[in-house]
Amino acid sequence: MSARKIALDQPESFSFSKESEKEIKFWLNKYPEAKKASAVIPMLWIAQKQEGWVSEPAMREIADRLNMPKIRVLEVSTFYTMFNLTPTGESLIQLCGTTPCWLRGADDLKKVCIDKIGANGQVSDDGKLAWMEVECLGACANGPMVQISNTAGDHYYEDLTAETMGKIIDDLAAGKTPKPGSQTGRSCSEPQGGSTALTDGALYDGSLAKAVKLPNTKPKKEKA
Ligand code: FES
Numbered sequence: 337m338s339a340r341k342i343a344l345d346q347p348e349s350f351s352f353s354k355e356s357e358k359e360i361k362f363w364l365n366k367y368p369e370a371k372k373a374s375a376v377i378p379m380l381w382i383a384q385k386q387e388g389w390v391s392e393p394a395m396r397e398i399a400d401r402l403n404m405p406k407i408r409v410l411e412v413s414t415f416y417t418m419f420n421l422t423p424t425g426e427s428l429i430q431l432c433g434t435t436p437c438w439l440r441g442a443d444d445l446k447k448v449c450i451d452k453i454g455a456n457g458q459v460s461d462d463g464k465l466a467w468m469e470v471e472c473l474g475a476c477a478n479g480p481m482v483q484i485s486n487t488a489g490d491h492y493y494e495d496l497t498a499e500t501m502g503k504i505i506d507d508l509a510a511g512k513t514p515k516p517g518s519q520t521g522r523s524c525s526e527p528q529g530g531s532t533a534l535t536d537g538a539l540y541d542g543s544l545a546k547a548v549k550l551p552n553t554k555p556k557k558e559k560a
Contacts, residue, residue, distance in 0.1 A: 340414045342392050343422040350393035356382045360401075373404040376412050380419055388428065389420035417470070425459040427486040427508045429467035436472075437479035444498040445480055452505045464509055477525040478518060484508070491516035 352360060363378040376398060383394040390413050399406040413419045420428070431449060433442045449467040450456075459466040467482075475481050478494035482501070485491075486508075493504060493516055500519040507514045522528060538544045 340417070340421055342410070342414070343389075346392045348393070350383070350387075350391055350397050352382070352397070353386055356386050373402045373408070376402055376404065376409060377416070380409070380413055384419060388424045388426075389422060422457065423459055423466075424485075425466040426464045427466075427484055429453075429465065429505075430470045430473065430483045430485070431467055432471070432473045432475075432479065432481055432483075433469040434472040434476075436476035437481060440479045441497065442480040445482065445496055445501045448498050448501045448505065452502065452509075460509075462509070465505065475525075484514075484516075488513050494518045495520040495522065 359382050360375075360379060363375045363382075364372055367374045379398045379402065380390055380395075383398065384390050387394065395409045395413055396406055399409040402409075413421065429449065431442065431445055433446065446456075446469065453460045453465045453467050457466065457468050470483075473481065473483055473492070475492055475494055478492075480496050481492055481494040482496065483490060483492055484504075493500075493514070495518045496504075497519075504514045504519075520528070523531070526532075534540075536544075
């Protein structure tokens with residue numbers, strides 16, 4: 337993994353919103369005063385949910401609030417890839433490029449993202465979209481897939497093709513909210529073509545079972 341650096345262009349300042357402050361209170365209540373630095377990851381996450389990324393002024397604010405050295409907050413932010421260190425646009429597309437998704441066509445999706453948005457990590461010219469390649473997102477059976485994060489939430493889009501990926505990007509750029517989930521309509525991660533689960537209840541209650549005659553067994557002798 338390459339070194340993760342903070343953005344060159346940083347905002348002047350950062351402050352948590354009222355909503356964020358409520359969440360911060362919830363998390364700080366979990367830790368004794370002397371251990372409140374343990375809330376650093378939730379606090380970074382709250383800052384990211386508020387702004388879409390974690391800026392350097394946000395890291396400083398968190399360090400002050402948790403009474404910990406600023407360098408420690410920088411270390412945590414740059415270690416965990418879940419923290420975005422540069423602005424992400426209104427919708428961030430995280431594209432899984434790990435082996436199962438790659439075997440199913442992740443490279444085709446990447447090409448569409450590059451064509452329509454720009455390079456990996458770059459925000460589109462209109463500021464609406466950004467994409468980045470990530471490791472396995474845990475939906476391997478439904479690959480290739482992406483997670484899209486925006487004001488509608490964090491949603492998975494699965495069973496993608498270059499065509500459906502392109503359509504989703506066009507919809508996002510037009511301000512629409514594409515329908516999440518499998519883009520082929522399959523339910524959860526059932527096999528393509530539909531469920532193959534057994535449905536005959538008699539298979540479970542044993543009534544279809546026949547007596548089994550084991551080979552090479554001698555009949556029991558009658559007692560005299
Ligand atoms: S490999 Fe893509 S979700 Fe696991």
